Amino acid sequence: MPSYVVVGASRGLGYEWLRQLSSDPTNTVIGLARTPKNVQERLATDKISNVHLIQGDMSDNASLIAAAEEAGKLTGGSLDYLIVNGVSVNYEEHFLSPTDYIGKEDLLTTSMLDSVKVNLIGVIFTINAFLPLVRKSSIKKITVISTGFADRDLAEKSTISFAVTYSSIKAALNVVVAKYAAELKGEGIIFLALSPGVVDTSADKPKQSTEMSPYVKEKVGIMMTDFKRIYPDWVAVPLTPTRSVEMQKGVIDEMTIEKTGAFLSHHGNKNWL
Ligand SMILES: NC(=O)c1ccc[n+]([C@@H]2O[C@H](COP(=O)([O-])OP(=O)(O)OC[C@H]3O[C@@H](n4cnc5c(N)ncnc54)[C@H](OP(=O)(O)O)[C@@H]3O)[C@@H](O)[C@H]2O)c1
Structure with a gap:
């Protein structure tokens, strides 16, 4: 009866994790969401009854400690798989290049600090809150969802110069994952920073973040063209959330303590597309 906690499970890839994991009735599946009520309604519509939802905000350490306590009651005091999936992105600045911030210093500062709060410190809060449960498992796998954008190579x-905040904070996150691995390898806890590929999660995003202005369309076009140039064999079609989670799960299943701290793609290597 493996147990899973998915953090940031309200929509997109996080919700897809809940959907897929719950298809095996022997799994104990727990989703953390900032607003569980909305997710509960969606689960009911999808006729999924074996997912436990707990309130949890990655920027609120107290909520994570309380969530871990509640999760422990559902699992009998241990946790096999922790998947830290949530992300905060400010679409007001996501498509800016470094020099576009000239004259927009306040926007840069606010966005960077917000991103650090959720996407970096929030991940550390989350891991530390659930660590006592993971320590009691015999599987002990902690996966943090990263992005190929965080790969320096x-x-x-x-030639993609935008996503400055997102990419740099996720790159820092990869180092944090390696630091956890360095500290806890001796305890047999397996850490992974995992990129899910390019995935179309737009259907679930708030409308204002997916409405593409000509400016954003141009940036996305540049990205797709550039990916195709770097990876000529790439089909240039985003993955579905279903396919991405299937592939991510395959990579997590293959992780061993020898590879702890790795930063891998959904292919299990450094092919990010
Ligand atoms: N989609 C892609 O192509 C792609 C590519 C590379 C990497 N990734 C990574 O994959 C993961 C999932 O991506 P996605 O496309 O599914 O993202 P998404 O659709 O934007 O969903 C983000 C999730 O994070 C949650 N979240 C935001 N702030 C939170 C907070 N403070 N505490 C807890 N949860 C919070 C959101 O919950 P609310 O509903 O409460 O806002 C939502 O469930 C992210 O880590 C992302 O960086 C995605």
């Missing part, structure tokens, strides 16, 4: 090869 890809950044150097590409």
Whole structure:
């Protein structure tokens, strides 16, 4: 009876994790969401009754400690798999390049600090809150969802100059994952920073973040063209959330303590597309 906690499970890839994991009735599946009520309604519509929802905000350490306590009651005091999936992105600045911030210093500062709060410190809060449960498991796998954008080699090869905040904070996150691995390898806890590929999760995003202005369309076009140039064999079609989670799960299942701290793609290597 493996147990899973998915953090940031309200929509997109996080919700897809809940959907897939709950299809095996022997799994104990727990989703953390900032607003569980909305997710509960969606689960009911999808006729999924074996997912436990707990309130949890990655920027609120007290909520995570309380969530871990509640999760422990559902699992009998241990946790096999922790998947930290949630992310905060400010679409007001996501498509800006470094020099676009000239004259927009306040926007840069606010966005960077918000991103650090959720996407970096929030992940550390989350891992530390659930660590006592993971320590009691015999499986002990902690996965943090990263992005290929955080790979410096890809950044150097590409001409994509936007996603400055998102990419740099996720890159820092990859180092944090390696630091956890360095500290806890001796306890047999397996850490992974995992990129899910390019995935179309737009159907679930708030409308204002997916409405593409000509400016954003141009940036996305540049990204797709550049990915295709770097990876000529790529089909240039985003993955579905279903396929991405299937592939991510395959990579997590293959993780061993020898590979702890790795930063891998959904292919289990450094092919980010
Ligand atoms: N989609 C892609 O192509 C892609 C590519 C590379 C990497 N990734 C990574 O994959 C993960 C999922 O991506 P996605 O496309 O599914 O993202 P998404 O659709 O934007 O969903 C983000 C999730 O994070 C949650 N979240 C935001 N702030 C939170 C907080 N403070 N505490 C807890 N949860 C919070 C959101 O919950 P609310 O509903 O409460 O806002 C939502 O469930 C992210 O880590 C992302 O960086 C995605």
